[in-house]
Amino acid sequence: MRYGEATVTVVDPRSYMTYQPFLPEAAAGSISPRHVVVPLRRVLPKAEVLTGRVTTIDQDRKVATVAPLVGEAYELPFDYLVIALGAVSRTFPIPGLAEQGIGMKGIEEAIGLRNHVLEQLDKADSTTDEEVRRRALTFVFVGGGFAGAETIGEVEDLARDAARYYNNVKREDMRFILVDAADRILPEVGPKLGTYGKEHLEGRGVEIYLSTSMDSCVDGHVVLKNGLEVDSNTIVWTAGVKPNPALARFGLPLGPRGHVDCNEKLQVNGTDYIWAAGDNAQVPDMASREAGVENAWCPPNAQHALRQAKLLGDNVISGMRGFPQETYKHANKGAVAGLGLHKGVAMIVMGKMKIKLKGRLAWYMHRGYHGLAMPTWNRKIRIFADWTLGMFLKREVVSLGAMETPREEFYEAAKPAPAPAAAKPEAEKAKAS
Known part of the structure; x- marks a missing residue:
C-alpha cells in the first residue's frame, strides 16, 4: 500500500503465529518450540497488533468489540475486515475427554505432551506398583490423519530413544495405540501410501484399530467401540478440526460446517468489504471444479492457506481502489508427512502424474517443503540449524513438567508455617488422663 493509505490492525489472543505442521517435531524435541512460532510484532512492524479477542462484530456500524487481556472491552472501527480465525480441535461429547484429553493445535500443547510423556517414563521407572507402571506406559492416540499419524510416529521415536536411559523401562514395556473411525490412516496421501504408513507403524509396535x-475415557479408563478397554495417563486427541466457533457470533454467512461462506475471490458472500481465508473459510476449489468435480471446496491445510493469504492481500487492496479482484485457483501439489526420524510418506502431483515416495526420501521431502514454507528467514535458518545439530547430537530427553506450575516450589517455601497447636489447660489435661 501507499504510505498513509490505510492502517492495518491485527487482533489475536496470542502475540505470535504457530506453524502447526511442525508441532509433532516440537513434541518430539527435534525442533525447539521457540522456532515453531513467529512473533507478530516483529514480523509485522507496520501493523498495529492488539493482543485480545474480537467478541462481536457490528456490520451496520462497522465496529468490532475487542476484549483485551486485561481491562474493559472497547470498540474498534474498521472500513475493511479480514476473518482468519483458523480452526480448533473437533471434539465429540465423549465422557472424560475434556478432563483427560491432550490436543495438538498449539505449541503449548506440544510442549505439554513432550513433558507429559517423559514424566510417564519417570513414573514407570521409579514405581514398584505394576498397575501404575502399566498405566504410565500406555499411550492412546485418537485420529489417524496427518496430525495423529505424525504425532504418534514422533512420540514413539522420542520414547524409544529415552528408554535407553532408564534402567527399568524398555520399548517392549510400552503400549502405543492409534484409533480412527475411518477404515484407513493418512487419507490425504492415498490408499497405497496410507497402507504403507499403517504397516510401518505396526512394524514399530503401534497397535492400530x-x-x-x-466411547469414554473417564479417569483414564479408555473404552473403545470394538470392546477394547485400557487404562492410560496419556490420551492424545487429533481427530480433525472444525472452524473456530466464535464465527457464529459475528453475523456472517456460514456454510453447513460452520465455515465463512466465500466466493472464488475470497470475499464473503453478500458483502463488499469482508474477506476470509484459511481454515475458517469455505472457498470454492476452482481447479477441481474445472476438472469436473462438483461442489469442491478447498481443504483446510497450509498449502491453500498460504496461497490464499497472498491473494487476499492483493484483493483487499484492489477492493479499496475499485479495481477488479483476482480469482483464487490452486491445483493440489500433493502432500507430505513425517512418521518419525528418517521415516515418511509423500505424494507429489505433477500435472496428471502422481509420484509416490516413502521412507527416507519422503522424509527429506517433508522436511524440505515445510522448512521452506516456514514464515521468515529467521525461523527458516533456526529450523534448519536444529535439524543439522540433530544429525550430530543426541536427542534431549529432559522433562520440564514443572514449567506448568513454576511457582509451586517457591510457594511451598514462602508460605507461612502453620501455627502450633494451643497448649491445653491443666484441668483439661487432668480430665483427659
Whole structure:
C-alpha cells in the first residue's frame, strides 16, 4: 500500500503465529518450540497488533468489540475486515475427554505432551506398583490423519530413544495405540501410501484399530467401540478440526460446517468489504471444479492457506481502489508427512502424474517443503540449524513438567508455617488422663 493509505490492525489472543505442521517435531524435541512460532510484532512492524479477542462484530456500524487481556472491552472501527480465525480441535461429547484429553493445535500443547510423556517414563521407572507402571506406559492416540499419524510416529521415536536411559523401562514395556473411525490412516496421501504408513507403524509396535472410535475415557479408563478397554495417563486427541466457533457470533454467512461462506475471490458472500481465508473459510476449489468435480471446496491445510493469504492481500487492496479482484485457483501439489526420524510418506502431483515416495526420501521431502514454507528467514535458518545439530547430537530427553506450575516450589517455601497447636489447660489435661 501507499504510505498513509490505510492502517492495518491485527487482533489475536496470542502475540505470535504457530506453524502447526511442525508441532509433532516440537513434541518430539527435534525442533525447539521457540522456532515453531513467529512473533507478530516483529514480523509485522507496520501493523498495529492488539493482543485480545474480537467478541462481536457490528456490520451496520462497522465496529468490532475487542476484549483485551486485561481491562474493559472497547470498540474498534474498521472500513475493511479480514476473518482468519483458523480452526480448533473437533471434539465429540465423549465422557472424560475434556478432563483427560491432550490436543495438538498449539505449541503449548506440544510442549505439554513432550513433558507429559517423559514424566510417564519417570513414573514407570521409579514405581514398584505394576498397575501404575502399566498405566504410565500406555499411550492412546485418537485420529489417524496427518496430525495423529505424525504425532504418534514422533512420540514413539522420542520414547524409544529415552528408554535407553532408564534402567527399568524398555520399548517392549510400552503400549502405543492409534484409533480412527475411518477404515484407513493418512487419507490425504492415498490408499497405497496410507497402507504403507499403517504397516510401518505396526512394524514399530503401534497397535492400530480402524473403523472404531472411543466411547469414554473417564479417569483414564479408555473404552473403545470394538470392546477394547485400557487404562492410560496419556490420551492424545487429533481427530480433525472444525472452524473456530466464535464465527457464529459475528453475523456472517456460514456454510453447513460452520465455515465463512466465500466466493472464488475470497470475499464473503453478500458483502463488499469482508474477506476470509484459511481454515475458517469455505472457498470454492476452482481447479477441481474445472476438472469436473462438483461442489469442491478447498481443504483446510497450509498449502491453500498460504496461497490464499497472498491473494487476499492483493484483493483487499484492489477492493479499496475499485479495481477488479483476482480469482483464487490452486491445483493440489500433493502432500507430505513425517512418521518419525528418517521415516515418511509423500505424494507429489505433477500435472496428471502422481509420484509416490516413502521412507527416507519422503522424509527429506517433508522436511524440505515445510522448512521452506516456514514464515521468515529467521525461523527458516533456526529450523534448519536444529535439524543439522540433530544429525550430530543426541536427542534431549529432559522433562520440564514443572514449567506448568513454576511457582509451586517457591510457594511451598514462602508460605507461612502453620501455627502450633494451643497448649491445653491443666484441668483439661487432668480430665483427659
